[in-house]
Amino acid sequence: MPELPEVEVVRLGLAPHLLGRKIVAITHSGKKLRSPFPRAAIARWGIGATVVAVARRAKYLLLSLDNGGLIVVHLGMSGRLCVTNPGEPLRSHDHVRLRLDAGLELRFNDARRFGLFDLLPPGEAGNPKWLRDLGPEPLGPEFTAAFLHAKAQGKKTPIKNLLMDNRVVVGIGNIYASESLFAARVLPTKPAGTLSLAACQRIVANSRQVLGQAIAAGGTTISDFANASGEAGYFQLQLMVYDRAGQPCRVCGATIRKIVLGGRSTFFCPRCQR
Numbered sequence: 001m002p003e004l005p006e007v008e009v010v011r012l013g014l015a016p017h018l019l020g021r022k023i024v025a026i027t028h029s030g031k032k033l034r035s036p037f038p039r040a041a042i043a044r045w046g047i048g049a050t051v052v053a054v055a056r057r058a059k060y061l062l063l064s065l066d067n068g069g070l071i072v073v074h075l076g077m078s079g080r081l082c083v084t085n086p087g088e089p090l091r092s093h094d095h096v097r098l099r100l101d102a103g104l105e106l107r108f109n110d111a112r113r114f115g116l117f118d119l120l121p122p123g124e125a126g127n128p129k130w131l132r133d134l135g136p137e138p139l140g141p142e143f144t145a146a147f148l149h150a151k152a153q154g155k156k157t158p159i160k161n162l163l164m165d166n167r168v169v170v171g172i173g174n175i176y177a178s179e180s181l182f183a184a185r186v187l188p189t190k191p192a193g194t195l196s197l198a199a200c201q202r203i204v205a206n207s208r209q210v211l212g213q214a215i216a217a218g219g220t221t222i223s224d225f226a227n228a229s230g231e232a233g234y235f236q237l238q239l240m241v242y243d244r245a246g247q248p249c250r251v252c253g254a255t256i257r258k259i260v261l262g263g264r265s266t267f268f269c270p271r272c273q274r
């Protein structure tokens with residue numbers, strides 16, 4: 001499943017192709033995605049509009065249109081966006097095609113169809129329904145040690161689950177939660193309310209660093225992530241604990257352990273993390 005760095009890598013790849021381009025046509029496979037295809041909004045606000053910004057909030061990609069409309073895309077479990085030549089043969093699971101005036105086409109491919117492709121009219125674009133109740137961005141100024149410490153107060157929830165809660169902070173998914181906690185030397189099972197401010201400081205600083213490194217490496221390709229040009233990411237080569245159960249810790253040599261926490265595979269070093 002793409003996490004924040006993978007979505008940011010897609011955004012960085014798409015922006016140069018989409019900015020300033022006019023949308024000529026949008027077509028849909030007819031298959032249902034996470035929400036019904038916004039046919040009427042696309043006819044009214046999509047066709048003929050120019051893309052003026054390509055942004056990201058949490059794991060949502062946001063294409064602002066010059067008429068005030070907003071295209072919202074979420075990759076779900078298996079979604080991919082790529083920019084291609086319109087003459088390129090369709091692949092199976094190509095569900096949305098967005099033809100641009102430069103003779104390029106943006107295609108949304110999603111085998112499992114948990115992804116989202118929506119267009120909000122100007123009246124809804126200022127407060128998108130998909131983005132309500134989201135916590136701050138992990139790379140933004142609001143995510144500080146004091147903020148995390150306050151959110152953790154009185155909670156028995158394991159810190160890993162708290163980090164993965166989008167109402168607390170967005171976009172830290174399963175891979176990067178394990179990696180950030182390893183880098184911060186904090187056990188994923190540690191009850192959030194028992195963390196010191198100093199430990200919260202290490203978690204915040206290391207989350208930012210791990211996410212930043214992952215973006216720089218082009219994201220992590222575990223199963224089938226690819227960027228806007230169809231290329232794999234390389235952060236998996238730098239993973240310290242994720243998917244490394246039974247292998248030696250790259251820092252101390254102890255055996256990396258795997259447990260299930262909140263229903264998700266969780267990896268840690270029993271010696272480096274406390």
Ligand SMILES: [Zn+2]
Pocket residue numbers: 249250251252253254269270271272273
């Ligand atoms: Zn270790």
